[in-house]
Amino acid sequence: MRTARAVDGVLFDKDGTLFDFSATWDVWADGLLRDLSQGDAARLYALAAAAGYDLENRRFHRHSRVIAGTNREAAECLAPVLEGWTLEEIEARLMVSSAKAPLRPAVPLPPLLDALAALDLRLGVMTNDTEYGARAHLRSAGVEHRFHFIAGFDSGYGAKPAPGPLLAFARSQTLDPSRVVMVGDSRHDLIAGRAAGMACIGVLTGPARAEDLADLADAVLPDIGHLPDWIAGVTG
Template identity: 50%
Template sequence: MIKGIIFDKDGTLFDFNATWGAWTRAMITSELGHDPAQMDRLAAALGFRLTDSRFEADSPVIASTADEIAQIMLPLVPDTNHLGLLGRMNATAANVPQIEATPLVPFFAQLRALGLKLGVATNDAEAPARAHLGRAGVTAHLDFIAGYDSGYGGKPAPGQLMGFCEVTGLAPANCVMVGDSLHDLHAGQAAGMRTVGVLTGPATREELANHADVVLDSIAELPAWIAQC
C-alpha cells in the first residue's frame, strides 16, 4: 500500500525548461554579458543552449546541487569566489517564476484526500525551494521539505528520502519517489522505495524506463496510477 510520496521539485512539480531556461540565460548574461565568447563557454559547460534557452539532456544542471553548479561555473566567471557566486545564484533563484507541471493546489489536495503523506526532496537549496513552494500555495500540504543543504545530503544518495520516512513514520516500502532524473530514481531505489519517472524534465522516456516502476507524462497522471496499485 502506498502511504507516502516524496517529489523532486524542478522538472517534476515544475516544468524544468520553462522555469529555469530564462533564469539560466539571465544568470549567464549577468555574470558575463560583457564577453560573448565567455558566455558561450559557460553555456557549453552547463549543457545549455543560448539559442533557445533550453538544456541538453546531459546537462549537469539537471540533477546537480546549487553548490555543484557553482563549482562548474567558477573557473569561467572572473573576479568572484565560490560563496559570492553561490549567494547570487540562490538569491536570484528564489524569485524565479515557477511554471507548474499541473495545477498544484488541487493536485496536492487530491493526494491529501487519499490520506497520503507528502514531501519534497530537491537538490536546490532549501530556502529558494520553500519560496517556490510557498508561492505555489502548497507548503501546508507538505509534511517534509529538504534541500541539499538541509542536513540530509543531496540526491542520488537516499538521505533526504530516509529523512522523509523518519519524519512521517512510514516505511520506505510504502513510499514512492517521483522525479524527472536518474538522480531521483537512483535515490528512490537506494532508499527502498518505488520509483516513478516523469517527462517534464529534459530526460526521455527511454532514459528513465529502466530505472522506474513506471514513467508518466507528468505528475497529473499520478493519482490514476496510484489507484491501480
C-alpha cells in the same frame, strides 16, 4: 491509525517534477548567464559551455551537470569562468536568483495535492536545490503548507542520488520506505528512490526521455497529474 495500503507517502522532486523544467529553468538560465557575462560575449559563451546550456535554442543540454546537480555543483561548473568570484559568492548568487525563477507548475498543484492529501498520504519534497529556494518556490506557488517535509541538499540529510534525504522523509513521517513513492524527472531521483527501497515513478516534464528513466521506474508518466490514477491502480 493508518489503514493498510500499498502507498502511505509520496516524495516529490521539485524541478522538472512539480515545475516544468524547460518553461522554468531554461528561461531563468538564459537571463542569469547574460547577467553574469556583463555584456562580454566571450564570457557569455564560456559560461554557457560550462553550464551545458544552448544559447541559440535557450535550453539546457540533456546531459548538463546543472540539471540534477546541487547548487554547489552548479557553482563549481561556473567558477572557472567567473574569475575573482569565490565559490561561496557564486552559490549565494545562484540561490537568490533561482528563488525568483519564473515558475511554471507542471500541472495545477493545489487540486492535485489536495486530492493526494484526501487519501491520507504524507507528502514531501526533496530537491538538490537549496531549502531556501525550495520553500520560496513552493510558497510562490501557494503550496508550501501542503507538504509535511521539505528538504534541499543543504538541509543536513545529503543530496540525491544518495538515499539519505529520502529515508529522512520516511523517518520524519514514521513511514516504511517500501510504502513511499519517489517521484522525479531524473535518473538521480530514481537511483535515490531505488537505494531507499521506495517505489519509483518517472515523469516527462524534465529533460529526460522515457527511455532514460524506464529501467529505474515502476512507471513513467507524462506528468504528476497522472499520479492519483497510478496510486489507485496499485492500491485497488
